[in-house]
Amino acid sequence: MAVTEAQIRDALAQLALPDGGDLIGRDMVRALSVDGGQVRFVIEAPSPEIAQQMEPLRKAAESTVAALEGVESVSVALTAHGPASPQKPAPSLKVGGHPKPQQGPMKPAGVDRILAIASGKGGVGKSTVSSNLAVALARQGRRVGLLDADIYGPSQPRMMGVNKRPASPDGKTIIPLHAHGVTIMSIGFMLDPDQAVVWRGPMLMGALQQMLGQVEWGELDVLIVDLPPGTGDVQLTLCQKSELSGAIVVSTPQDVALLDARKAINMFEMLKTPVLGLIENMSTYICPECGHEAHLFGHGGVAAEAEKMGVPLLGALPIDLDTRLAGDSGTPIAAGDGPAAEAYARIAAGLVKGGMA
Numbered sequence: 001m002a003v004t005e006a007q008i009r010d011a012l013a014q015l016a017l018p019d020g021g022d023l024i025g026r027d028m029v030r031a032l033s034v035d036g037g038q039v040r041f042v043i044e045a046p047s048p049e050i051a052q053q054m055e056p057l058r059k060a061a062e063s064t065v066a067a068l069e070g071v072e073s074v075s076v077a078l079t080a081h082g083p084a085s086p087q088k089p090a091p092s093l094k095v096g097g098h099p100k101p102q103q104g105p106m107k108p109a110g111v112d113r114i115l116a117i118a119s120g121k122g123g124v125g126k127s128t129v130s131s132n133l134a135v136a137l138a139r140q141g142r143r144v145g146l147l148d149a150d151i152y153g154p155s156q157p158r159m160m161g162v163n164k165r166p167a168s169p170d171g172k173t174i175i176p177l178h179a180h181g182v183t184i185m186s187i188g189f190m191l192d193p194d195q196a197v198v199w200r201g202p203m204l205m206g207a208l209q210q211m212l213g214q215v216e217w218g219e220l221d222v223l224i225v226d227l228p229p230g231t232g233d234v235q236l237t238l239c240q241k242s243e244l245s246g247a248i249v250v251s252t253p254q255d256v257a258l259l260d261a262r263k264a265i266n267m268f269e270m271l272k273t274p275v276l277g278l279i280e281n282m283s284t285y286i287c288p289e290c291g292h293e294a295h296l297f298g299h300g301g302v303a304a305e306a307e308k309m310g311v312p313l314l315g316a317l318p319i320d321l322d323t324r325l326a327g328d329s330g331t332p333i334a335a336g337d338g339p340a341a342e343a344y345a346r347i348a349a350g351l352v353k354g355g356m357a
Contacts, residue, residue: 116239
Protein backbone atom coordinates (compact mmCIF):
# COMPACT_ATOMS: atom_id res chain seq x y z
CA MET A 1 0.00 0.00 0.00
CA ALA A 2 1.46 3.34 -1.07
CA VAL A 3 2.17 5.88 1.62
CA THR A 4 0.28 9.20 1.38
CA GLU A 5 1.43 12.74 1.98
CA ALA A 6 -1.11 13.03 4.79
CA GLN A 7 0.42 10.01 6.58
CA ILE A 8 3.86 11.52 6.28
CA ARG A 9 2.72 14.86 7.68
CA ASP A 10 0.93 13.11 10.56
CA ALA A 11 4.13 11.24 11.41
CA LEU A 12 6.29 14.37 11.26
CA ALA A 13 3.80 16.19 13.48
CA GLN A 14 4.81 13.80 16.27
CA LEU A 15 8.39 15.15 16.32
CA ALA A 16 8.55 17.85 18.98
CA LEU A 17 10.91 20.80 18.59
CA PRO A 18 13.14 21.79 21.54
CA ASP A 19 11.48 25.20 21.85
CA GLY A 20 7.93 23.89 21.45
CA GLY A 21 5.67 22.93 18.57
CA ASP A 22 6.45 20.46 15.81
CA LEU A 23 7.71 20.41 12.23
CA ILE A 24 4.24 20.59 10.69
CA GLY A 25 2.71 23.05 13.15
CA ARG A 26 5.67 25.39 12.69
CA ASP A 27 5.44 25.03 8.88
CA MET A 28 9.06 23.88 8.49
CA VAL A 29 8.48 21.08 5.95
CA ARG A 30 8.97 22.16 2.35
CA ALA A 31 8.75 20.56 -1.13
CA LEU A 32 7.30 17.26 0.13
CA SER A 33 6.96 14.81 -2.74
CA VAL A 34 5.92 11.15 -2.82
CA ASP A 35 6.82 9.08 -5.88
CA GLY A 36 5.69 5.53 -5.23
CA GLY A 37 7.75 4.49 -2.21
CA GLN A 38 10.29 7.30 -2.60
CA VAL A 39 9.81 10.28 -0.29
CA ARG A 40 11.65 13.59 -0.46
CA PHE A 41 11.26 16.77 1.54
CA VAL A 42 13.15 19.72 2.94
CA ILE A 43 13.25 20.93 6.56
CA GLU A 44 13.63 24.71 6.56
CA ALA A 45 15.04 26.20 9.76
CA PRO A 46 14.33 29.83 10.75
CA SER A 47 18.03 30.75 10.46
CA PRO A 48 21.38 29.20 9.46
CA GLU A 49 22.45 29.20 13.10
CA ILE A 50 19.46 27.10 14.14
CA ALA A 51 19.92 24.83 11.12
CA GLN A 52 23.39 23.89 12.36
CA GLN A 53 21.79 22.46 15.51
CA MET A 54 19.03 20.53 13.72
CA GLU A 55 20.93 17.59 12.23
CA PRO A 56 19.64 15.21 14.96
CA LEU A 57 16.08 16.32 14.15
CA ARG A 58 16.70 15.77 10.44
CA LYS A 59 17.87 12.22 11.15
CA ALA A 60 14.87 11.63 13.42
CA ALA A 61 12.49 12.84 10.67
CA GLU A 62 14.22 10.57 8.16
CA SER A 63 13.91 7.55 10.48
CA THR A 64 10.28 8.32 11.35
CA VAL A 65 9.20 8.48 7.71
CA ALA A 66 11.32 5.46 6.75
CA ALA A 67 9.39 3.41 9.33
CA LEU A 68 6.05 4.06 7.62
CA GLU A 69 4.48 1.24 5.64
CA GLY A 70 5.02 1.64 1.91
CA VAL A 71 8.14 3.82 2.19
CA GLU A 72 11.15 2.45 0.30
CA SER A 73 13.56 5.37 0.56
CA VAL A 74 13.67 8.79 2.23
CA SER A 75 15.69 11.87 1.32
CA VAL A 76 15.58 14.75 3.79
CA ALA A 77 17.51 17.97 3.19
CA LEU A 78 18.12 20.66 5.79
CA THR A 79 18.10 24.31 4.78
CA ALA A 80 17.59 27.69 6.41
CA HIS A 81 15.26 30.62 5.82
CA GLY A 82 17.19 33.84 5.48
CA PRO A 83 20.78 34.80 4.65
CA ALA A 84 23.75 33.09 6.25
CA SER A 85 25.39 36.43 6.95
CA PRO A 86 24.84 40.14 6.24
CA GLN A 87 27.38 39.88 3.43
CA LYS A 88 25.31 37.23 1.60
CA PRO A 89 21.76 38.47 1.12
CA ALA A 90 19.07 36.08 0.04
CA PRO A 91 18.48 35.93 -3.70
CA SER A 92 16.13 38.63 -4.93
CA LEU A 93 12.97 37.42 -6.61
CA LYS A 94 11.19 40.11 -8.61
CA VAL A 95 7.49 39.41 -8.94
CA GLY A 96 5.50 41.00 -11.73
CA GLY A 97 6.76 42.24 -15.06
CA HIS A 98 6.30 41.53 -18.73
CA PRO A 99 5.51 37.87 -19.41
CA LYS A 100 8.08 35.69 -21.11
CA PRO A 101 7.24 34.16 -24.50
CA GLN A 102 5.63 30.72 -24.39
CA GLN A 103 5.44 28.18 -27.16
CA GLY A 104 2.05 26.97 -25.98
CA PRO A 105 -0.21 26.49 -22.97
CA MET A 106 1.70 25.38 -19.87
CA LYS A 107 0.98 23.18 -16.88
CA PRO A 108 3.34 22.93 -13.90
CA ALA A 109 5.25 19.66 -13.77
CA GLY A 110 3.60 17.17 -11.44
CA VAL A 111 0.18 18.86 -11.51
CA ASP A 112 -2.58 16.64 -12.91
CA ARG A 113 -5.42 19.19 -13.13
CA ILE A 114 -5.83 22.96 -12.91
CA LEU A 115 -9.24 24.03 -11.67
CA ALA A 116 -10.27 27.72 -11.72
CA ILE A 117 -12.77 29.14 -9.22
CA ALA A 118 -14.40 32.20 -10.75
CA SER A 119 -17.21 34.68 -10.24
CA GLY A 120 -18.79 37.34 -12.37
CA LYS A 121 -18.67 39.94 -9.58
CA GLY A 122 -16.99 40.50 -6.25
CA GLY A 123 -18.56 39.85 -2.86
CA VAL A 124 -20.12 36.46 -3.60
CA GLY A 125 -17.62 34.49 -1.51
CA LYS A 126 -15.40 33.11 -4.29
CA SER A 127 -12.21 33.18 -2.19
CA THR A 128 -14.01 31.62 0.77
CA VAL A 129 -15.22 28.83 -1.50
CA SER A 130 -11.71 28.39 -2.96
CA SER A 131 -9.96 27.98 0.39
CA ASN A 132 -12.62 25.73 1.88
CA LEU A 133 -12.91 23.59 -1.23
CA ALA A 134 -9.12 23.14 -1.25
CA VAL A 135 -9.18 22.00 2.39
CA ALA A 136 -12.21 19.75 1.79
CA LEU A 137 -10.48 18.07 -1.16
CA ALA A 138 -7.34 17.56 0.95
CA ARG A 139 -9.50 15.86 3.59
CA GLN A 140 -10.77 13.57 0.82
CA GLY A 141 -7.18 12.40 0.37
CA ARG A 142 -6.34 14.51 -2.68
CA ARG A 143 -3.00 16.31 -3.08
CA VAL A 144 -4.15 19.91 -3.42
CA GLY A 145 -2.51 23.20 -4.30
CA LEU A 146 -4.12 26.63 -3.95
CA LEU A 147 -2.97 29.54 -6.12
CA ASP A 148 -4.30 32.93 -5.09
CA ALA A 149 -4.46 34.71 -8.45
CA ASP A 150 -6.56 37.60 -7.13
CA ILE A 151 -3.61 39.94 -7.65
CA TYR A 152 -5.32 43.15 -6.55
CA GLY A 153 -7.03 41.66 -3.49
CA PRO A 154 -5.18 38.53 -2.29
CA SER A 155 -7.08 37.11 0.68
CA GLN A 156 -5.79 33.54 0.94
CA PRO A 157 -2.89 34.41 3.29
CA ARG A 158 -5.45 35.53 5.88
CA MET A 159 -7.99 32.80 5.17
CA MET A 160 -5.41 30.00 5.29
CA GLY A 161 -3.53 31.45 8.25
CA VAL A 162 -0.15 31.84 6.50
CA ASN A 163 1.75 35.12 6.34
CA LYS A 164 5.46 34.40 5.82
CA ARG A 165 7.50 35.00 2.68
CA PRO A 166 8.23 31.86 0.62
CA ALA A 167 11.84 30.82 0.21
CA SER A 168 13.66 31.24 -3.09
CA PRO A 169 16.93 29.29 -3.01
CA ASP A 170 18.24 30.63 -6.30
CA GLY A 171 16.22 33.79 -6.92
CA LYS A 172 14.26 32.00 -9.66
CA THR A 173 12.29 29.14 -8.14
CA ILE A 174 9.75 29.68 -5.35
CA ILE A 175 9.12 27.18 -2.54
CA PRO A 176 5.40 27.41 -1.70
CA LEU A 177 3.95 27.35 1.80
CA HIS A 178 1.66 24.77 3.42
CA ALA A 179 -1.37 24.90 5.70
CA HIS A 180 -4.28 22.58 6.48
CA GLY A 181 -2.91 19.93 4.12
CA VAL A 182 -2.81 22.35 1.17
CA THR A 183 0.18 23.74 -0.76
CA ILE A 184 -0.31 27.51 -1.12
CA MET A 185 1.07 30.39 -3.16
CA SER A 186 -0.20 33.98 -3.21
CA ILE A 187 1.10 37.31 -4.40
CA GLY A 188 0.17 38.42 -0.89
CA PHE A 189 3.16 36.47 0.46
CA MET A 190 5.53 38.55 -1.63
CA LEU A 191 4.24 42.05 -0.82
CA ASP A 192 3.63 44.19 2.23
CA PRO A 193 -0.01 43.63 3.36
CA ASP A 194 -0.67 47.38 3.18
CA GLN A 195 0.99 47.82 -0.22
CA ALA A 196 -1.37 48.44 -3.12
CA VAL A 197 -0.75 46.51 -6.35
CA VAL A 198 -0.78 49.18 -9.05
CA TRP A 199 -0.05 47.11 -12.13
CA ARG A 200 -1.21 47.17 -15.71
CA GLY A 201 -2.10 44.08 -17.72
CA PRO A 202 1.40 42.90 -18.74
CA MET A 203 2.63 42.90 -15.14
CA LEU A 204 -0.43 40.93 -14.04
CA MET A 205 0.24 38.39 -16.77
CA GLY A 206 3.90 38.16 -15.80
CA ALA A 207 3.07 37.60 -12.12
CA LEU A 208 0.57 34.85 -12.94
CA GLN A 209 3.06 33.19 -15.28
CA GLN A 210 5.66 33.25 -12.50
CA MET A 211 3.34 31.75 -9.91
CA LEU A 212 2.38 28.95 -12.29
CA GLY A 213 5.79 28.21 -13.75
CA GLN A 214 8.37 29.11 -11.09
CA VAL A 215 6.68 27.66 -8.00
CA GLU A 216 7.83 24.17 -6.97
CA TRP A 217 4.32 22.78 -6.64
CA GLY A 218 5.43 19.16 -6.30
CA GLU A 219 3.04 16.31 -7.11
CA LEU A 220 -0.57 17.53 -7.05
CA ASP A 221 -3.84 15.91 -8.03
CA VAL A 222 -5.42 19.33 -8.47
CA LEU A 223 -4.30 22.96 -8.39
CA ILE A 224 -7.16 25.28 -7.45
CA VAL A 225 -6.79 28.82 -8.80
CA ASP A 226 -8.69 31.54 -6.95
CA LEU A 227 -9.35 34.05 -9.74
CA PRO A 228 -10.19 37.72 -9.30
CA PRO A 229 -13.82 38.63 -9.98
CA GLY A 230 -14.91 39.60 -13.47
CA THR A 231 -13.60 38.82 -16.94
CA GLY A 232 -10.25 40.59 -17.18
CA ASP A 233 -6.57 40.04 -17.93
CA VAL A 234 -5.90 37.34 -15.33
CA GLN A 235 -8.80 35.18 -16.53
CA LEU A 236 -7.76 35.58 -20.16
CA THR A 237 -4.12 34.75 -19.37
CA LEU A 238 -5.02 31.66 -17.37
CA CYS A 239 -7.34 30.30 -20.06
CA GLN A 240 -5.00 31.04 -22.96
CA LYS A 241 -1.58 30.36 -21.42
CA SER A 242 -2.23 27.34 -19.18
CA GLU A 243 -3.70 23.87 -19.61
CA LEU A 244 -6.83 24.66 -17.62
CA SER A 245 -8.93 21.55 -16.88
CA GLY A 246 -12.09 23.50 -16.17
CA ALA A 247 -13.78 26.28 -14.23
CA ILE A 248 -16.34 26.47 -11.44
CA VAL A 249 -18.44 29.64 -11.19
CA VAL A 250 -19.60 30.86 -7.78
CA SER A 251 -22.70 33.04 -7.41
CA THR A 252 -25.29 34.05 -4.86
CA PRO A 253 -28.97 33.47 -5.78
CA GLN A 254 -29.77 37.17 -6.29
CA ASP A 255 -30.48 38.42 -9.79
CA VAL A 256 -27.64 40.98 -9.86
CA ALA A 257 -25.05 38.28 -9.11
CA LEU A 258 -26.58 35.91 -11.65
CA LEU A 259 -26.33 38.53 -14.39
CA ASP A 260 -22.56 38.66 -13.89
CA ALA A 261 -22.28 34.89 -13.43
CA ARG A 262 -23.74 34.47 -16.94
CA LYS A 263 -21.00 36.75 -18.28
CA ALA A 264 -18.31 34.67 -16.58
CA ILE A 265 -19.77 31.47 -18.05
CA ASN A 266 -19.97 33.10 -21.46
CA MET A 267 -16.30 34.14 -21.21
CA PHE A 268 -15.18 30.58 -20.46
CA GLU A 269 -17.27 29.27 -23.36
CA MET A 270 -15.66 31.81 -25.71
CA LEU A 271 -12.21 30.70 -24.50
CA LYS A 272 -13.07 26.99 -24.95
CA THR A 273 -12.70 26.29 -21.23
CA PRO A 274 -15.13 23.71 -19.82
CA VAL A 275 -17.48 25.01 -17.12
CA LEU A 276 -17.67 22.13 -14.67
CA GLY A 277 -20.58 23.57 -12.73
CA LEU A 278 -22.02 26.30 -10.51
CA ILE A 279 -21.91 26.67 -6.75
CA GLU A 280 -24.64 28.62 -4.99
CA ASN A 281 -23.09 30.47 -2.05
CA MET A 282 -25.01 32.21 0.75
CA SER A 283 -27.93 30.00 -0.18
CA THR A 284 -29.74 29.90 3.15
CA TYR A 285 -29.45 31.40 6.62
CA ILE A 286 -30.44 29.45 9.72
CA CYS A 287 -31.15 31.65 12.75
CA PRO A 288 -28.98 30.34 15.62
CA GLU A 289 -31.62 31.44 18.15
CA CYS A 290 -34.85 29.98 16.76
CA GLY A 291 -33.71 27.75 13.87
CA HIS A 292 -35.79 29.65 11.30
CA GLU A 293 -34.51 29.28 7.73
CA ALA A 294 -34.37 32.45 5.65
CA HIS A 295 -33.29 33.09 2.05
CA LEU A 296 -31.57 36.47 2.31
CA PHE A 297 -30.46 36.61 -1.33
CA GLY A 298 -33.38 34.82 -2.93
CA HIS A 299 -33.89 31.13 -3.51
CA GLY A 300 -33.21 28.70 -6.34
CA GLY A 301 -31.74 31.25 -8.73
CA VAL A 302 -28.43 29.47 -9.27
CA ALA A 303 -30.11 26.07 -9.66
CA ALA A 304 -32.44 27.50 -12.30
CA GLU A 305 -29.53 29.19 -14.07
CA ALA A 306 -27.50 25.97 -14.05
CA GLU A 307 -30.39 24.05 -15.59
CA LYS A 308 -30.98 26.78 -18.16
CA MET A 309 -27.32 26.83 -19.24
CA GLY A 310 -26.91 23.05 -19.14
CA VAL A 311 -24.23 22.89 -16.43
CA PRO A 312 -24.38 21.00 -13.12
CA LEU A 313 -25.25 22.62 -9.80
CA LEU A 314 -22.37 21.31 -7.69
CA GLY A 315 -23.81 22.37 -4.36
CA ALA A 316 -25.43 25.03 -2.19
CA LEU A 317 -23.57 26.60 0.73
CA PRO A 318 -25.18 28.32 3.71
CA ILE A 319 -24.32 31.78 5.02
CA ASP A 320 -23.35 31.74 8.67
CA LEU A 321 -21.22 33.58 11.18
CA ASP A 322 -18.91 30.63 11.81
CA THR A 323 -17.73 30.59 8.18
CA ARG A 324 -16.77 34.25 8.37
CA LEU A 325 -15.04 33.88 11.74
CA ALA A 326 -13.15 30.80 10.55
CA GLY A 327 -11.87 32.61 7.47
CA ASP A 328 -10.76 35.63 9.47
CA SER A 329 -8.95 33.41 11.99
CA GLY A 330 -7.00 31.49 9.33
CA THR A 331 -8.68 28.10 9.82
CA PRO A 332 -11.23 27.42 7.05
CA ILE A 333 -14.58 26.08 8.23
CA ALA A 334 -14.04 22.97 6.06
CA ALA A 335 -11.16 21.95 8.33
CA GLY A 336 -13.62 21.24 11.17
CA ASP A 337 -17.05 19.74 11.62
CA GLY A 338 -20.59 21.06 11.33
CA PRO A 339 -23.16 21.77 8.60
CA ALA A 340 -20.95 24.13 6.58
CA ALA A 341 -18.00 21.73 6.65
CA GLU A 342 -20.31 18.90 5.58
CA ALA A 343 -21.59 21.00 2.67
CA TYR A 344 -18.04 21.54 1.41
CA ALA A 345 -17.25 17.86 1.94
CA ARG A 346 -20.21 16.88 -0.27
CA ILE A 347 -19.05 19.17 -3.06
CA ALA A 348 -15.47 17.85 -2.78
CA ALA A 349 -16.69 14.25 -2.81
CA GLY A 350 -18.77 14.97 -5.92
CA LEU A 351 -15.77 16.45 -7.73
CA VAL A 352 -13.60 13.46 -6.83
CA LYS A 353 -16.29 10.96 -7.85
CA GLY A 354 -16.80 12.78 -11.15
CA GLY A 355 -13.07 12.74 -11.89
CA MET A 356 -12.86 16.52 -11.80
CA ALA A 357 -10.44 16.73 -8.86
